[in-house]
Amino acid sequence: MALSLDTMSGPSSVNSASDFLPPESPLVMPTQNLRQKAERHGRPFWSLPTTPSWLWLRRLFVFGGSLLLTFYSVEKINRVFNSFGYSTLGILILFLFSILSFWICLSFISSLGGFVSLLKHGGLGLGIKREGPLPKLTKRTAILMPTYNEPPETVVTNLRAILKSLQETGQASSFDVFILSDTTNPDVWVQEERTFLSLRKQPYAQNRVFYRRRFKNTDRKAGNIGDWVQHFGGGYDHMLTLDADSVMDGALIVRLTAAMEAHPGIGLIQSLPTIVGGHTLFARMQQFAGRIYGPLIAHGVAWWHGSEGNYWGHNAIIRTKAFAEQAGLPHLPGRPPFGGHILSHDFIEAALMRRGGWAIHMVPGLAGSYEESPPSLTDIAIRDRRWCQGNLQHGRILFSKGLHWVSRSHMLVGMGAYVMSPLWLLFLLCGILISLQSHFYHPEYFSTERTLYPHWPHVDPIQARNVFIGTMFILLAPKLLALIATCFDSETISKVGGRFRLCISVLIETLIGGFIAPIAMLIQTSAILSILLGRDSGWKTQNRVDGRVSIKEVTHRYWIYTAFGVILSIAAWSVSTSLFLWMLPVLVGLVLAIPLVAFTASRVAGEKTRQAKFLLIPEETHPPEVLKLVDEESKPLLSNEAIEAFEAMHNDPELKEAHKRALPPPRKPGEPINIPLLTGMIKLQESPSLQAALDNLTTQEKAAVLACPDAMTYITEKPLS
Template structure:
């Protein structure tokens, strides 16, 4: 896909502009404290709602509640067998919340198990095989990007393009690269890669590029700006992420389902994690491929027409999105105020609030994404996600929202709040054990009694509660293993029964050891948010770069110290408590070697060579992944063949008159008198005028000044003085 710049000579003049003609579509921020205008659409029961949906929800929530009540009854006997105490009540409340959380996951997975066995997870008339339906409308494929490696991003987008091309229905799609990039060097690389993409496909009428010069409201603002400017020309939009790859057949089937169901506003596919190299990434992709379908089938089974949205790899009805999903700014300052960070849950809730159905179709494969390569990278991403989900607390009282949409948001909040609650449960467990050991009741006080009220831990009952809790936690993995035994493709693709079983054991043990580290990472993230610290917006690391031992020690020594202190506290109370907490203590004590081990590419690839942690997509890659792999090989080969290819913005532009012409044609309108003055632009232009050489210009301008200069025709004209 990487075409030399000189190969593009005399091509741009015959190409279409960077963007098509405007097709504006009205999209306004929703008023969360007012009822929405549903334009006569029904709300409570939509036409695409499964007839037995209420029974499914009764089973999931009712069974989870019964399990919680039983667990609370048993834990009460453990900690309050001789009477009620303050610490005992606190333990009881914490356990009730945590028990309901894991019980709900368990009962949902039971629904997913039967859905998997009976080949469910479809609906809306979608079929896994058979002739592809013929599309009747136009769909825009949207690839937002923010300071990502452009050639890597477009290698994936070209695989999607080629896959759709093979279906014979490429005319039903346009492709948009929607850049919010702030790094000027990456920006010009994007333009170069975009022109190379057009050149390699010989398609100048379906592939477009737009960079926002003011990236307001992050990804949600990026998509919203596109809808307002071009949305009226497209019935649907397929939203992607920078690491997304989707099969053309899957896209055709999902878009057709949208065409055939006028009341559906959004259809979410199930993205499978691929291309993991490090041990951590391979564990993530194995868990996502083996356990993920069970979980996704489960939630789709009881979500019905009140599904959720994960922000990418989904088809959205453009009119529904424009009509209902305009996001307002929340009152107050970040981290809880300002623009809505985790926009996807809210957009799905607002679309459903407006009377449109939101469905998930996990029964079709062909939707893929990548995983961060290490625990450290996940922690950075989770910090942003944690802030976004906690921010949803201010949206829960939105008027007219469906109760299931509120549940989605509560579950999103819970996925991060549960970590500090688990930590509190552990700490209060130690306290109550300490009190039981050192507290001596007074029998002859002002109120003599033969039955003093102090907490006493029942070790036998505690063991039974522990075993029951672990059984519920591990049950989804066992159900996933059983379901895989009935699926020949999955069983073969994961290496057979024995290798699949061993892989589950490896993932469970290492995942269990990592869990307490993740608990503390998430707890610190939640605390920092409550203290008012904003996460910012950073590009995600998608490469498996090596992490030095020094970096690992610096990042994880505190967790090791905490684990040792916790172990000392537990041992000082009783050996039984120490043994009960052993899984947590070992994980924390080994935080440094665990972080280093899981970030290792060598260990990950060694396990792959041994046939462990395999997924079907790597043992027998589907056509779309073969296309993506081919494009990636070509990208790497081109990089190796041109090691001195410039990556700095000024040097890239000076290499090609055609790129300069294309860049200049896409510049924003010049500033008019009375408009806001850009100080970075003024200073940057002055520095450019006074620079005696290209190298001096590059070294003297800041990143903001360089971006501002590149946004003006005057800046490009000044840059040409350095052309040799």
Template sequence: MHPDRRGRSRVRNLALPLDAVTDAGFRALPDEAPLAMPVQSLSEAPPRGGRPASEPRGIVFRRLFVIGGAVAMTLAGGEKMYFVFNSNGPSILGILVLLLFVTLFAWVALAFMSSLGGFIAAMSGGGWRFGITQDGPLPELTGHTALLMPTYNESPARVMAGLEAMDESLIATGRGAHFTTFILSDTTNPDIWIAEEAAFLALRQRTGGETRIFYRRRAKNIERKAGNIAEWVRRFGGAYPQMITLDADSLMDGATIVRLAAAMEQNPGVGLIQTLPVIVNGETLFARMQQFAGRVYGPLIAQGITWWHGSEGNYWGHNAIIRTRAFAEQAGLPHLRGRKPFSGPVLSHDFVEAALMRRGGWAIHMIPALGGSFEESPPSLTDVAVRDRRWCQGNLQHVGVLPACGLNWVSRLHLLMGIGSYVTAPLWLCFLLAGVLISLQSRFVQPSYFGTTKSLFPRWPQVDPVLAKWVFIGTMAVLLAPKVFAYILLLFNGPLRRGCGGAGRAFLSLLLETLLGALVAPVAMLIQTSGVIQILSGRDSGWNVQNRDGDHVPFRIVWRQYWRYMLFGIVLAVAAYAVSPALFLWMTPVLLGLVLAVPMEMITASRSIGLALRRLGLLQIVEEHRPPTVMQRATAAHEVLRRQHAESGVARLLGSRRLMEHHRAMLPPPRRPGHDPIDAPLLVGLTKLQEATSLQAALSALSTSETAAVLGSAEGLDRLVALNVDCQTAPAAASR
């Protein structure tokens, strides 16, 4: 979409025939500019750098405020909890519950203090911004920045629509000549691969981007996304001082990209700047809950961690700008040692890359106040679980990175918090079950009042219900306080308040998100606990394709996935009620979420319910009320591109001479005997092609990996073309 002469927007012809391409000097990639990226050692640290020039003043006092406050809150809460269960002396179960409570409450208290710091910073107008503002004039640029779009079996329509919108937005800034886009494919599905190539060629044709939009597919996706980025750095990184990493659902406004590039140019000691991506385009109820929470609570949380992390920030893997030289010097990831699944390539690479870059002396920052950065949410709890299963393994891997030499203590805290984000799920479950055991003990076990020691007074092993009530209320207040802080900030932010439907609708949305989130939380806890147990038992997570579109899920599938959580909830409810009606009432929030697991998944995964709430103005965000131009353009392009006819990769390739020519031009160099490993799928695929008597027989005999290998081989393509010719000439010969 681009403006016409009257200033309106019109959609480009997104369905131009590929055979209209007439570029004789076709090049899918620019000249290589190699940049060394050595693998880093975790046992030896580089020389320490000095204090970053970009570190904010008073950072020591901010950290004392946050961490000291969390420690004080945890000690106070732990003391109260001790007297809840151990008022008449310690017991084994009482001490166990205390230890679990202290661990979990420390986690909650740190989040509370960080949010409080963010609230203070937001109310005072503070924040690290490099002196640039959202609405000021765009700065001039001197260097060149690469936009990297790694993709793995993603929808080409989604990827190309977003890239086209960003390309147009950059051109509109007048700084487009300073940016080059690379589509870095790790796709293994042959149909998606060929569709990617066709979409890339069509994108170039529509945008005139032959010199600024490039495509590369790796035949072997070694080390996944981290390896994909590292391969680009080693081949092309020398020509681009900065790079912006994206995800398939990433979208960034051109002005935001320009401001990030200028900030890197003006601050040579900064290695990475992370933006705060806003979740958009949610249609299912679950996705809309996520995007409302991210839009209302997210800035407060991000402001808080920015306030006290300072130059020891973190990296979230996308929608961030990175100094290429700093990344190449410090972020070469080693393979982790040990037993599977903790060994091997680093899966959650972003945290580790940020830690290594900071170890090397480079500052890592976040700018939550800079808008124009967007992403999307998985449409359901099931899709979140699929993604989290991989993240869980990656974060647990960080146990092997924690003792690395030379890491800044804040970087170690990032890694520890990443581990804790998944370990806390089984800890919450243990805390819950330990409470049930204490109730069982007090209900059915005959107490020993005097024990083995002589005493004039018995030791009554009782729970203090009044104190327990106040500890519960206090814990809930600490948990919910960040949402209250966020709502107060919303009231003072006119555009945000209006974009969320006004103060009243925003408050109702907050209540709805909190209620539904509380019902979903117990199931999410069990899913994460199951993932942790599977990983600790040695089961690898694999590399699953992320579902980004909300589709109706049949009841039988939801039932098959969630019936066990319902059963667990029913058993737990019966046991709690048998022990004590009071215990049953205390556990009602958890029990409801478990017993309603199946209907809650059906409801939250529903697009119709989500859209109905949007029509009522609930769970609404600013970007729906007034969509940014880049988002409108991406949405319009995606709607057109995804409706185009899809056919198999082989049929599409054999049916277009131009596509075949360009595909051949993009093939990797042939295998070097004696140097490169033997490609077993290719050998098997070529053998099957040699034995096949028809194209249909050949295609039915090839597996997915063999088809991809054959399509990546000049010899395999020649054989497919020959079979296709035979298929076309046979009917003609028969008619004669």
């Protein structure tokens, strides 16, 4: 077969109509102008119909209380360092402490609201009920599962559990499921198709599950969702967004959807995902912290966010009309890391919808929403690097016209989650410098002014101790409040091994987490420095599978943190024993970075704590029905072994024909020529066998060839080897 130039096109962004997709139902999604106020179409801006009463008073308590507590803390730290006159270092440390103190005070005051909400079994609103008969749905909702080079079996296992759980509600017919693939690995792509074809043969999935792969990964996940809205959004009133590791209970989905139907002014409702499925010590610590402390924090922010809530990118239901109308994201001027498409798009999408007069709510009081945690600090760091870049981009969006001040506060909090790390580091270094200055500087006790009283350079140790104790109390108070609230929940207590084991678990998590904190501080600080140097994070697949990490690899990654810890220890010890002891928690974490990271990434250590009944969560000891379904469905529909795409096409005629029908149309004259496809087709034609072709094809060429209908003939006719 001769090469045709018409086959060398760059494929369109989505599949053409095929067995994989329903008929298109387009919806216009205009790109938003951040320099102009949004068109709200008569919707109010300040007081929305679903805004809780007395919300302004709650916000006054949170921000007013935080400011008062910050002023008090700053006055105390001022007595420690500047009681006998101001110095440059003293003013700098006062400035840093002001920012850091407000950060932890805001968390503390917000947690007080969450504590009250938890004790009152709040966290709902909008007429949602935890129990009782499920409301009857009348509108259509799409469940969207974006995936990017994820193991297809894991994705489909979670979807099978969700579909079966929805089937049990009796209202499954109100939902369609879309697997939205941005996968670039050709073998994973073909395995996704193979797994999908097997899934849709199941009775509960027939005519209700669809698969779409984009051939151009424009704007990553945000672009994936946006493309779906523009091609299919017109057929659905709502869309439920998931991540590849998300699981949601069918009853929860129905209750959230019913709330959207009952309140046409709501644009988005965010659930509170519980982290489950952890096996390493690090993952089990993450899920324990999320399960015990997370509800208090989420109830707190929901308590004062009201109708100006936030969006976390998954496990949330969105009104499709509101999203299409207001959430079309522009590209920021300039190049990455600060320019280009918006990485942390979820915060911005929520802010833009709220700007357009749509309410954004969080309902942390409903159970049934789940996700997984990365298995190690290293995997968290890789994910955080991308989030850090995305959140710092928000600085360019912060002053966009028409945003609600609470939406701006979400962006500031997101930025602060990373900026606080270098500020803490500067604060520690300034403390050492002040101590060094007082140790080596020979003061002039009497000034040139006539006075009977000398100027004694002095850091008040009693005031310093009091400030330290007060700061640690405010920092740890949310954990203490969460522990108290959990102790009042007899059902949860019975599922986590009792109050004694719960208290020991909190102690274990706090101690190990405290030692890890300075390592995380340096990781985030290095990420910010990397971004300021202009380095883009790229788009990497998230590791969700436990894997052994060799000591050699950990040593290679973390020796620099140990070296920094040793240098800090020597500096602190050379100044004074008291300074060394004051910094000991930070120094221990850094010096022991290598064994700490290796130990917490261990599955054996995680299983030992589980067997000892520590760090338990209710979902682990008494799994809910939807998680039981995940376990039941964990037996894959097909072999879980990786498949080679050419071999699969050669041996499976059904897969090959379905794959061909889902490919984009041929190139039109004048369209760009696809160079990887051109070179890939030549290599495929000239190779005597598929194996010989595979030896010569790059990954990009292989993916391009698989997107060309003419290539299917070569793949079928050529021998495998």
